């Protein structure tokens with residue numbers, strides 16, 4: 001039985017993850033954490049009526065025997081949360097996006113020091129993991145690429161963690177390249193999107209969307225578009241489940257679900 005605490009349980013992803021833990025006979029939800037909630041117990045939340053799980057609102061009040069910390073919170077909270085988990089011997093399974101490269105490195109160092117397994121996954125969806133792998137493969141042959149990520153309009157960070165991760169994977173295999181016309185100008189600043197190592201990333205935010213990404217490649221006389229869609233947040237739960245099952249077996253913190261698949 002894997003004992004789990006879920007941070008951000010009031011939110012879209014945290015509530016879905018809490019339900020996944022409750023529904024899994026091999027997992028036990030032993031705590032939930034959400035900084036601004038008033039609940040003393042998860043059962044006070046209408047979506048979880050009948051559940052008896054302590055709810056916490058401040059890191060220094062958390063008392064738990066959890067071995068896994070699932071985090072779907074906000075970019076400004078996740079680093080402190082993951083540090084807390086590692087310092088208390090709890091393996092972090094982090095879905096929250098928006099951490100800096102330095103923060104990720106610091107967490108990896110701490111996990112190694114403490115000999116604790118952990119995972120930061122910019123995307124727990126299998127379609128997104130495959131899209132990133134396929135895009136990396138295609139970039140060897142098509143160095144000209146544009147990334148378009150599309151999300152619901154409540155998303156805080158942009159570009160998405162998945163888009164940044166896609167760009168990083170592409171940058172690993174292609175020589176640095178400034179795309180387009182070197183004399184190009186932007187009549188309205190930002191028209192060409194964000195720039196990462198010569199690639200352009202475009203962030204679309206619209207009600208009705210969940211999480212979607214297209215990677216467009218262009219070459220002489222041809223093009224290739226790779227697309228993935230998360231139509232429902234349940235799409236992320238297969239990956240979260242695998243991470244919860246496996247993360248305690250490791251002694252380092254990985255970035256990317258592919259390391260545990």
Ligand SMILES: NC(=O)C1=CN([C@@H]2O[C@H](COP(=O)(O)OP(=O)(O)OC[C@H]3O[C@@H](n4cnc5c(N)ncnc54)[C@H](OP(=O)(O)O)[C@@H]3O)[C@@H](O)[C@H]2O)C=CC1
Nearest residue numbers: 008010011012013034035036073077095096097122123124
């Ligand atoms: N890796 C993946 O596969 C996926 C990652 N994500 C990422 O997960 C994160 C959460 O997304 P989503 O569920 O849509 O966002 P929500 O805004 O729905 O949920 C975030 C929750 O965290 C709470 N919160 C805020 N501060 C803290 C804190 N200090 N400690 C604990 N909880 C806190 C928020 O409370 P309040 O509203 O009161 O501020 C809210 O309930 C985002 O970074 C998103 O990019 C999303 C989908 C998939």
Ligand SMILES: O=C(O)C1=N[C@H](C(=O)O)C[C@H](O)C1
Nearest residue numbers: 097122123155160161162211
């Ligand atoms: O905020 C979201 O919704 C999502 N965030 C992650 C990201 O930033 O890539 C993963 C997925 O795209 C959904």
